[in-house]
Amino acid sequence: MAALNPRDQSDFHRAYEMSPLADLTKAFEASWEVLKSHDPFRDPEKDDDLKLALRSKLLALAADGLSDPDQLRRLALENLPLTRSVR
Numbered sequence: 131m132a133a134l135n136p137r138d139q140s141d142f143h144r145a146y147e148m149s150p151l152a153d154l155t156k157a158f159e160a161s162w163e164v165l166k167s168h169d170p171f172r173d174p175e176k177d178d179d180l181k182l183a184l185r186s187k188l189l190a191l192a193a194d195g196l197s198d199p200d201q202l203r204r205l206a207l208e209n210l211p212l213t214r215s216v217r
Contacts, residue, residue: 150197157188157202164207183210 161184166174187206196202 150192153197153199153202154188154192156199157206158184160199160203161188161206161210164203165210180210 162174162181165180165184166172172180184206187209188202191202191205196205
């Protein structure tokens with residue numbers, strides 16, 4: 131496979147930055163930081179269930195037509211626990 135020349139790479143990155151995937155990535159990263167800050171004892175590397183719940187919620191919101199990363203973050207966080215329940 132031929133390598134992309136710098137101009138093609140620039141076009142690729144510009145297209146990605148304007149894509150729904152980039153918006154979802156920004157929303158996930160911002161939401162995850164909020165969730166981590168609300169539970170300092172959470173091990174973010176092992177919390178796959180919460181990551182899956184966050185990703186699923188963000189995808190559902192995007193499927194409903196939302197694309198603004200801040201709005202996606204806010205609405206996703208409204209539906210997820212900010213701290214782990216004590217058992």
